[in-house]
Amino acid sequence: MRLKKLFLLDMRFQAKYGFYFLYAVLTLIYIIVLFVLPENWKERAVAILIFSDPASMGLFFMGAIVLLEKSQHTTCALAVSPVHATEYVIAKVGSLSAISIVVAAILALAADTDNLHIVLFGTFISSVIFTLFGIIAATKIASLNQFILWTVPIEAVCFVPAILHLFKIIPAWCGYYPVNVCMDLVSGNFSSAIGFLGVAAMTVILFVLSRFCVLKMWDSMGGVKL
């Protein structure tokens, strides 16, 4: 099955480039941080840690992954293969979500978080959203500097409201904002069905957009900026 092969290749690619080693080290550091924090800080600290790192790693790593693929011209090879953009996107999202969930599970267990299943579901859905954002940005760039510039506005609209929402600094109705719903889930709280519908809608829109961006990237391998 092609999707499975793409998924396994992406995992192998990430392992070969040291992503897993890096996350093993980071997880260890995060666990130490969680252990030294006062008990009453842990709940929010673990939510922030999970949301800002394993859940959003796709946003940051996708730039490196796609740039490496472009530099090795493997995007050209995939562009002239039967691989569909949908498969390409799902494999990338799946492989990065898998590592996100593992790291989040370790952190949540270390902090003795309640509702582990909601935390992991929240991590998964956040990881999907951030990875899709990452794909959209990464397909348009030719250098890491460009990628960093692309991610700044994404970070602004995703991280700032989520942190403010976690500390209840912004009004309660902002809880329906999809990224804030994700933050609730990562904190182990299921906010509302309406909020969750917003997350689902956002995921579908980002998926369609990222698929479109991958197709454009493959077309641009032919040398034309469409």
Added chain:
Amino acid sequence: MITVENLSFSYTKNPFISGMSFSVSEGEIFGFLGPSGAGKSTLQKILIGMLRTYQGSCLVYGIECKNRTKNFYENIGVDFEFSTMYEKLTARENLRFFSSLYEKKPRPVDELLEMVGLGQDADKRVADYSKGMKSRLNFIKALLHDPVLLCLDEPTSGLDPANSRVMKNMILEEKAKGKTILLTTHNMQDAAELCDRVAFIVNGKICALDSPHNLIMSKGAAAVTYTWVGNGEHSASCPLEQISSDERLKSLIAENRLQSIHSSEPTLNDIFMDITGRTLL
């Protein structure tokens, strides 16, 4: 198999390829020859469905290239001019991965690696390969799914004569199996040796299209040059078709006074320069 009619394409507002028409039959090796920047690779990218904003018609197996779906690539093998491998994976891992993307049963990876002399290096990371090794690996990647159409872009570039020979033999073997092969090159020797027909492309236009033999013969017959000694060394030449009427040559043969004799014919490169007024580099 391939029918191109009135094809035009542009990267900018100025036309890059204009008014091209030709067809390629099944089982034919068709060469695109021309200097760098002439439009050869662009034409090949159009034919493999990578550039889809062209005007005119470009049918491959009855499919208009701009309307192709991803299934189009089940029957096409593309060998780019550059390596398209995952550098941190081994050659075997790369080939196994790429072969798994196709529905067809793949050709045995180890057998292909042996054919191009990479059997011993199958478990080496591609990053550690030389340019020539990457070129050979790229070539067999195009053969993995046993495609009916092979598109090869400078397949012998960066290869030593021995490996170049191996590669050319493999191309001829694929032709013998009935594959259609599009060869983009500026190596005239390769083209003359491999191609059934060649198209000379300059400035996005086809200047000439025929078999290498016909192109060579159309621009003057071969000549015979001979040397002899008599009050110093002398040489003379005459057209091959007039050799029987060259009295001097006949008498030199009769008197066994010839020092050397050889025939020479214009090369494809000479013909290219003659027709286009350009060199290939």
